[in-house]
Amino acid sequence: SQQGEEDPQALSIQEGENATMNCSYKTSINNLQWYRQNSGRGLVHLILIRSNEREKHSGRLRVTLDTSKKSSSLLITASRAADTASYFCATDAEKSGGSNYKLTFGKGTLLTVNP
Amino acid sequence: NAGVTQTPKFQVLKTGQSMTLQCAQDMNHNSMYWYRQDPGMGLRLIYYSASEGTTDKGEVPNGYNVSRLNKREFSLRLESAAPSQTSVYFCASILTFGNYGYTFGSGTRLTVV
Numbered sequence: 001s002q003q004g005e006e007d008p009q010a011l012s013i014q015e016g017e018n019a020t021m022n023c024s025y026k027t028s029i030n031n032l033q034w035y036r037q038n039s040g041r042g043l044v045h046l047i048l049i050r051s052n053e054r055e056k057h058s059g060r061l062r063v064t065l066d067t068s069k070k071s072s073s074l075l076i077t078a079s080r081a082a083d084t085a086s087y088f089c090a091t092d093a094e095k096s097g098g099s100n101y102k103l104t105f106g107k108g109t110l111l112t113v114n115p
Numbered sequence: 116n117a118g119v120t121q122t123p124k125f126q127v128l129k130t131g132q133s134m135t136l137q138c139a140q141d142m143n144h145n146s147m148y149w150y151r152q153d154p155g156m157g158l159r160l161i162y163y164s165a166s167e168g169t170t171d172k173g174e175v176p177n178g179y180n181v182s183r184l185n186k187r188e189f190s191l192r193l194e195s196a197a198p199s200q201t202s203v204y205f206c207a208s209i210l211t212f213g214n215y216g217y218t219f220g221s222g223t224r225l226t227v228v
Contacts, residue, residue, distance in 0.1 A: 033216050042119075042205055043158075045216025088157065092213060101146060101165040101212050102173065107157035 004032075004089040004106035012112040019076040021109040023089030024069075030092040032065055033103065034074050037086045046074075046087075051094075079113045086110050117141055121206050121220035128196045128227045136191040136223050138206030146209045147189035148217065149173075149181060151202040158205065164189055165212075196227045 007022045023032070031050045035043040049056045049065045049072070056063045062075040076083055090103040122137045138147065146165050150158040150173075160173030162181040170181050178200060180192045189208075193200055203224050207217040 030213055035216070040222075042219035042221045043207075043217070044219070048214075048216055090217075102148065102160055102163050103217065104160070104174075105150075105158040107155065 004091050004104065006087070006089055006106045006109040008109060009107070010110045010112070012114065013079055015079060015081055015113055015115050017079055017113075019079050019083070019111055019113070021074045021087050021111070023072045023074070023106055025072075025089075025091045026070065027091075028094040029067070030094050032063075032072050033090045033092075034061075034063060034072075035088045035090060035105075037088065037108070039085070043088065076111075079111075081113050081115045084111060084113045119206055119208055119218050119220035121204075121223050123223060124221065125224050126226070128193075128225065130197060130227060132196050133192065133194050134196065135193075136204055136206075136225075137188070138190065138220060139188045140208040140218070141187065142208065142210065142218065143186070144208035144210050144218070145186075146212060147183065148207040148209075149179075149189070149191045150205045150207065151175065152205060152222075153202050161191065161204075196225075198227045201225060201227045 004023045004025045033048045034046045037043045047058050060077045065072045086108040088108045090105045119140045148163040149161040152158050159175045164170045164183040167186045182190050203222050205222050206220040
């Protein structure tokens with residue numbers, strides 16, 4: 001079963017606009033990660049946020065985590081056509097105070113940035 | 116530094132045939148994973164190896180077997196391929212869990228006819 005669920009399933013914006021994607025999950029986590037997948041390629045790790053962190057930045061990416069609501073958001077500012085890709089959240093579910101040593105992925109958000 | 120290398124990139128099998136998907140990483144990573152990706156389903160974990168010498172089932176292990184040959188290599192075997200195993204298969208590895216993200220291979224696109 002999917003631990004993370006992204007919303008929306010698809011998002012189309014104009015270059016220069018901001019893009020926000022959301023992820024909801026079901027169980028307690030150690031950390032949550034975001035990945036990008038360009039069409040026909042493997043996934044690329046973008047950012048990891050731990051359960052005791054609320055916000056994290058990396059370049060034009062901003063990730064927030066609300067463990068009380070079991071949700072996260074990924075904000076891409078000043079989007080570019082090259083940001084066109086699918087974005088996935090993945091969770092490291094907590095197990096007996098430790099890790100399951102595996103990530104569970106959501107179904108992804110397809111972001112299209114129009115030039 | 117090649118990262119995670121998967122072979123082959125494309126394969127067509129007939130129902131009932133067997134094959135092994137190969138995965139190798141040159142980053143001295145401890146844990147390795149096999150996922151499958153189907154349209155609308157995201158990535159689903161087939162098997163993983165948290166450390167050399169161990170393997171565990173993931174969400175969808177039926178019809179597959181794995182071998183952690185050494186620290187570098189983690190292979191996925193389909194003993195008797197079925198059309199339901201048509202998918203894109205990704206291998207991933209990670210140095211230590213909890214501090215880093217996965218490094219993914221470029222995938223194997225498998226069609227079973």
